[in-house]
Amino acid sequence: MLFDIIIFLLGLIFILISAEVFTNGVEALGHRLNLSTNFTGSVLAAVGTALPETILPVIAVLFFAEGQGHDIGVGAILGAPFMLSTLAFPLIGLTVILAHFWLKKRALEINIETVGFRRDIVFFLFAYSVALFIVPYENEVLRVLTAVFLILLYVLYIWLTLKGESNEMEEVEKLYFSPKNPNPHIAVIILQVITALTIMITGAHMFVSGIEKISLHFGFPALLFSLLVAPVATELPEKVNSIFWILRKKDSLAVGNVSGAMVFQSTIPVGFGIVFTQWDITGLAMVSGVFAVVSAFFALALSYVDKKVIPFGLTIGGIFYIIYIYLAVKEFF
Known part of the structure; x- marks a missing residue:
């Protein structure tokens, strides 16, 4: 039990450190490639930090199918968009509110590129509604076609985000891997991003492993773990990255990191779940x-x-998160 707690804490530390290094690297990469703020936050950062929660259901479904792998996989796939909209978004809103009233560091508002934000949410609402309410799960051929449609939808989203109007990246902080070079080579930037992602994924797996063993020790059901505990752990990168960006008043990156991840999670992992579960x-x-x-x-x-x-x-989504926890605990206990 003590070892599991240590693994859990080490995983959390790895996630926090790698999130800081990752955000620094992604900003530098977006600036170096002359990408817009919207594309950098909603695609580069969102996909990168979505990797831990994407890998978890794939591993669960493909390698643990004989046990409760499918339940854990579906729970993790559905848990990711749920946590992003009901926990990650509220944390951004609460950070702004606390920074205004408590830290006195910013105005009580979020300065985002509303066109990009609305595009993200509309794509998410459409894709996720198709997956939840329209998929004919009893027809295998139509399920495959639906999954292909969702993947193509995400490709369209990337293209529209790349071509859409957005502000250029602001001047970024010095790259951690090359602090003395104001214009580091792109290979160094990519190395920092990949290193941060590797540490982030490792930390997320340590975090999940620790929580899973701790939860099983106390008798938590696997489905409850997959719906509530695992997504909280694997969504930590988005949450931490966005909080860092909000405190630095880089609101478009902060919000785009979450809203872009919501689009990704409602298309690619969901498409996988539709076909393989x-x-x-x-x-x-x-x-x-x-x-x-x-x-x-x-x-x-x-x-x-x-x-x-x-x-x-x-912040409103936090109400639904609290309600859901109540319903889940009531259902299982």
Whole structure:
């Protein structure tokens, strides 16, 4: 038990350190390639930090199918968008609110590129709604076609994000792997990003392994673990990265990191789940999907009102997270 707690804490430390190194590297990469702020946050950072929670269900489904692998895989796939919309978004909103009232470091508003943000949320709402409510899970051919459609949808999203109007990357901080060079070679930048991702994935797996063994020690069901505990651990990179960016007043990167990850999670991992699992979404699994959609819709709707209410719009999802925990605990215990 003590060893599992140590592994859990070491995993958390690895995630926190690698998140800082990763955000620094991604900013430098976006700046070096002359990419927009929106593309850097919503695609580069989002896909990179989505790797830990993407790898988890793939491993669970492909290598642990004889046990509870499918349940854990589906739970992890559905848990990722749910955690992003009901936990990661609220953490961004709360960080802004606390930074304004407590730290006195910023205004009570989020300055994001609303066009890119709305595009992210609309793509997420459409893709995830198709996966939850339209997929004919009993027809294997149509399931494969749906998965292909979702993958092509993400390709379209990348193209629109790349071509869409967005601000250029601001001047970035010195690269950790080359602090004395104001214009480091792109190979050094990529090396830093890959190194950070490797440490991040390792830390996430240590974190998940520690929590899993601790939860099993206390008798938590596998499905409850896959829906609630594992996604919280694997979504830590997005949460930590976004908090760092919010505190540095780089709001578009912070929000795009989460909203872009939501698009990725609702297309690529979901497409995998549709093909390689039964994808018969019912009960708490369906509730998590509905809560994710409703929470994202609130954030989208309030983005049309005023930038000063966006922090509160992002925070609303936390209510659904609390409700879901109550329903999950009530269901299993």
